[in-house]
Amino acid sequence: MNPLIPGPIDVAWTIAVIVNLALVVAALVSLVRSKGYRGKLLSVLLIVLVPLVGPVVSLVSTRRWQTGVRDKTADPAQTA
Numbered sequence: 001m002n003p004l005i006p007g008p009i010d011v012a013w014t015i016a017v018i019v020n021l022a023l024v025v026a027a028l029v030s031l032v033r034s035k036g037y038r039g040k041l042l043s044v045l046l047i048v049l050v051p052l053v054g055p056v057v058s059l060v061s062t063r064r065w066q067t068g069v070r071d072k073t074a075d076p077a078q079t080a
Contacts, residue, residue, distance in 0.1 A: 016052075023055035024048070030062050 001007075006014075027047045031040060043062070046054040 020051050020055075023052065023059075027055035027058045027062075030059055034062050 024047055028044070031043055031047070043058045047058050048054070050057075
């Protein structure tokens with residue numbers, strides 16, 4: 001086995017790290033661009049400290065907040 005050629009596990013870890021970095025950057029950019037979103041500090045901590053899951057949760061919750069899905073379910077008086 002040639003030590004200069006990475007093994008399959010090395011390639012898998014490299015891909016996982018690249019995907020995680022891309023998700024972290026996308027989640028942080030989305031969080032910075034969002035307006036009126038409460039809990040930004042908690043979201044930043046979640047994004048940075050929980051790999052792969054944190055950015056996905058933050059992206060989903062930020063999108064729900066921006067589209068108003070959360071607002072409609074939070075206050076039934078606004079829908080009536």
